[in-house]
Amino acid sequence: MELFTNQVLAGIATGAIYACMALAVVMIYQAIDHLNFAQGEMAMFSTFISWQLMQWGVSYWAAFVLTLAFSFVAGIAIERILFKPLAKAPVLTNVAGFIALFAIINSSAGLIWDFTIKQYPTPFGSSPFLGSQLISTHQAGMIGVTVLLLLGLYFFFQYTRIGLAMRAAASVPESARLVGINTSWMIALGWGMATAIGSIAGMLIAPVVFLEPNMMGGVLIYGFAAAVLGGLTSPFGAVVGGFLVGIFENLAGTYIPGVGNELKLPIALALIISVLVVKPAGLFGRHIVKRV
Amino acid sequence: MSAAEEVVAEGHEAVEAVPKRAMTLSTTTSLVVLAVLLIVPLFAKNFIIFQLTMLLIYGLAVLALNILTGGSGQFSLGQSAFYGIGAYVTAVMMEQFNVPYFLCLPVAGVLCFGAGFLFGQPALRLSGVYLALATFALATAMPQLLKLNFLEKWTGGVQGLIVTKPDAPFGLPMSQDMWLYYFTLVVVLAIYIFSVNLLRSRSGRAFMAIRDNEIAASAMGVNVALYKTLAFGVSAAITGVAGGLSAIAVQFVAPDSFTITLAIQLFLGMVVGGVGWLPGSIVGAAFIIFVPNIAEGISKGLSGAVFGVLLFLVIYLVPHGARQVAILSQGRIAKLK
């Protein structure tokens, strides 16, 4: 029983990482209606920027804010320079563009900061949280930030004009243009926000997994899985999805005899696919009706 | 959420419609390409022949993806899994059970057809990014499945399996590489002709109807479920044969050869070659084999970045891939005439 509780707690702690990343995934999906494979790498690069700032003597919070601003601008710049010219190209060509961006960022980060792992500070400390050795104050802090982000996004999309406009621009661009929304800039804004959220995810994840150019590879797979499980249109679903994936993966690794440990990722993914077969839009996503 | 969001407007399909005639090359061009493929190895070094063999094999795998995506409109990032199954089936049969290589390939194809058909079942209910994730999951799972302990007896586990390259039969005076090249060429041509005919057949029209508008297709009486899973099966089978050929050509299989990276490469190959344009597959294959070599020639430390930049250049210049180049040059030639 103790092992069970411990694995659930450890799952929540890991789930917070996935939830954080999943939020960034949902953000970009809301803005451009597909997934960005380079998102993890963009988050990694932002995290390196903040690390570099701290190496130069900038304090944690100053570096945090500067990195957020940098990421927001960089996200918009990437959209304007690299992806706007591809706006009329087929979707699959855009996906190829994401892969190219992935390669460019990963390789440049490797050249600039090399591939050895780096320690990354946490503002929350890493002592046991509420007496539990399984969740550290950092992980508790990460969960807190994730929830705050979630609330922020919910209000943004639900109650602000610009949030609504962004949603409209992503899902029905033609109609959105008709009501006077500048869809092109909405997309750029979405990129900026997604990159900024990604950078928060990166800065929160780095103290746990250590900072290095490949740190987001595994995280992004789980972030996608979590977002898809929860429903790509729902920030709330993404966060729940993150925790569910984290917990389920740990339990599968611990309790399924024989192959459980070796196959915990495939088992977790298989479960997600089964969920999708029953609920094709994810647990909390809106079902999409197609018009002929 | 707003009602507007729940409806996806038309014209938002992942794959654009390609008229079926445009999916192939004209007879003259086909013959010229064939002649080149037949003659070049006679004058090339063994290493070049080996590279050409790999080009054909990757071309075949890209073609398989093209049938699935370009033909039936389903997206897959899991082709590396079927490629791996095909390679392992071939390697295990050849090395552990001494089955001749030419018998292994059909078996690999049939098994992969089964695997693809089965995987097509849950994939039926998924589309777009959801299908991408499902296939992506398959690709990530495959190396781990190949490493499983209880399969180690046959697969060699993490250490992989060495495969013996076959000699030319009937005492033909050819190197192993050249023999394997011509053998591969025959297999690839046969499958290419089969694919072209498949897409022109009733099934092919059904695929394309589903790709262009699933609901309309089903309203017209196309059995959507059957044809979608069939497309998965055929694509997997062809990928499996390509995998089997690669096991023989590379002479080695290991779980690490069949990671998601391979699936991504095949995907890039399809985009660069032109989605839905079968002859483009070979152009796409050339891109994924040779461009990384060019990139590292420019800079070792930044080879990934250079590759990314080159890829961007290609998709900016020709967002529709090699197909666009072909259409453009056809137009030019027609004008000259």
Next chain:
Amino acid sequence: MIARIIGTTALATAAIALASGTALAQKKYDTGATDTEIKVGNLMPYSGPGSAYGVIGQVEAAYFKMINDKGGINGRKVNFISYDDAYSPPKAVEQTRKLVESDEVLLMFDPLGTANNTAIQKYLNSKKVPQLFVAAGATKFNDPKNFPWTTGWQPSYQSEARAYAKYILKEKPNAKVAVFYQNDDLGKDYLKGLKDKLGAQIVAEESYETSEPTIDSHIVKLKATGADTLVDISSPKFAAQAIKKIAEVDWKPLHILSNVSASVGSVIKPAGFENAQGIISATYLKDPADPQWDNDPGMKEFQGFLSKYYPEGNKRDILLITGYALAETLAQTLKQCADDLTRENVMKQAANLKDWRTEALLPGIYVNTSPTDFAPISQLRLMRFSGEKWELFGDVINGDTE
């Protein structure tokens, strides 16, 4: 057919050598060597999942540049041709064939990774091209009978694992051992070495995949088994996570860490010195991030070389000194070849390194090979982490004989 032609040429060369008797006085060359140049082929993962190792190839290139600036080896410049294999076996085969058949290198030097080396081993042996000093610790690269053209370099994973097993049996005979390993050739080879010696004392085996973002859950599970000794065979990032997590969950096993992750700069320091006290490991190289070597003449020479020829490299990265030591070993082999730069003689000299050492190696460690022993480094020293550095203890261990 090409293979047959090469076979006959080799025979012919051998016949000429026999006929002329003292062939040593003459200059003799195989493909890839001339009066002015020796072509050396190499594969490295400059892109893809193994790109962290790419620096090994870059530091080797820098080393040969230095050698060439100093006039080369026996007057010949080393032309070091290194290609990217993206850590993928099919790509490794393609690039190897390019090096051998198109660039026509004399030998292949230090390709990286067990799978990639296995993929090209058979080809190189059938072509009789030396595959020297592979960067992989699998025992199969020391098999002169079946693969007379392949040699290892570092101590094999299995022999290192046996050294740990021996230490456990001596210091903690009733230990309950948990093994945490990476699910690939690295982990499986160590596991085999441990199982050979420890058998029933292993109470738990837990593997992880490199695609996992964190390994926290495994540590929680291992702690619950009640094991009091942990053998940790993980690659650097995961080793650092494990060290940190073990401290966080307040588990205090005897922690034995594989040499792969014993780097102070890229594992212990990021994981926190305070979490790493008392960890046991084994090594054969001087760690540039370990302050005890700061005034060591060998280390100073290495740092001087880096500043001049590879200034962009991370001076504390243990991979750089690994590449440097590897390149020195090849340079020594080629030096011993004198003017007989045939592939056969290269192998003969690679199997004839006698009590040779470079200052990159720990004191007391020597490189030794013979026609029946293709494992250049088989010695290791145990060490314990204390303060901010490793403390060596015990005698030099010979991994192959124990």
